[in-house]
Amino acid sequence: MRRLFSALFPCILLLLVLLAAFQGRNSSAALSETELENRIWQLSVVLLGENAEGSGCIYGYDEERQALVIITAGHVLKELQGSIEVKLADGTVLPAASSLAAEECDLGYVYLPYEKLPEKEKAYFEKEADGKFGEFLQIRESNSLQKNDAFHMTDKISTGECSFVTGYVVDPDRYLEEFGCEMIYADGGAVPGMSGSGMFDDSGRLIGILCGATEQYELAGVPAERIKKYRQ
Template sequence: MKKNKKMLLQCVLCLTILFCMSQILPIINFYEPSEINITTNVIENITLQEQIYSVLPSCVYIEAKVIYEGWNGESITSIRSGSGVIVSKDGLIVTAGHMVDRAIKITVRLNDGREFEAVEWQKENYTDLGLIKIDSNNLPTVLLGDSDNEFLGNQVFIIGCPFGKQLYNTVTTGIVSGLKRDIDLFGEKLLIQVDSQAWPGNSGGGLFNSNGELIGVLVGAMSGYDGISVCIPGNIVKLMLDKYNSEQDIVKAQ
């Protein structure tokens, strides 16, 4: 009799343990950290790729023929290469001001391979921003974001053409690492600092946030220091475009 009771108790205990395990295991599986992290990372990567591909058609390669005075007063001609972003369907392009300074001829290469000779261009007087106009229509454009809404640590990416057209539309990613920088080297204030890599030829390239909005224009990087690139904020770009739209006039840079 005692033996039967003992066996009965053991059976009840086993059934109780099995029932408890059946309730606990689904909870453990559902909250498994590695599973959640993998899913989140995949979604973020796809979103970033989509944003990059959405703005690529609006990013251009710029080649400028410039003339400057040499040490002995002679005129020297050279070729300067850089980057830019289309901001209007009829061919208005934003770039760095030093890209168009002293230019006598500018050629723009679109993402689809077409090339246009610029009909007008200008360098802003108070900031290192430039505008280029090509004669075309129905071009892809970017959305202008609010650079005042960017914060330290926000994910960003830059699209440009380092070292010429061979590395056309190179993408680098990073974060906002500084805001409202006043750097004498560039003669600019209120610069956005990012840790994305930048090289010669990236000047004028677009700085985009994770929503694919243009929030700045790259104007340079600290020579000898990796991961210190600076951009003019997008809201300053907006002011320049507002001025252009009100005057509808571009004066060639001299």
């Protein structure tokens, strides 16, 4: 028995190491409620159009454009029309340089010139980048989500203040005919103006972008891994 254990021990050790590595890539320590709310608040923006407003989430930095990349829902861009302004967490309102919508998914991208940011905002994002300035957000892919996993969003529009909303995953990969693709299907409260909000797990990782809600508390979000796929 001792010889058998000695022979198997290296294999067992290797399996444990591989398992730990796999879990490390797919798990992250939960943030405190205050840390989580601060992170979501800092990364959430209000998009202002000529006759409408919507929500968005700061995703990262585009080196070619030298701009912050803000993710929103594609239909939000259509509603905003014309020139778009971005209201940051500190209340600063700045004009966006450009925007575009993905053709195959309800995602939109808004680009905000980095040089126009207040120094305090720059300091925050440079700290968050931690050497990887292209992306401030950690992404959690939908294949790691489970039923009843909690996620969190912010409502900065309906009350004029920042409030937080929690939802729960029902199905992380459900085809929804109205969107024409697989979406995160969930339940939770949402109000008009929240489309385009980031959906964050307990560790502050982005799992998706809110794109739809019903009066029956049904929610639909574009999975976060599609941000890179459709980004141009």
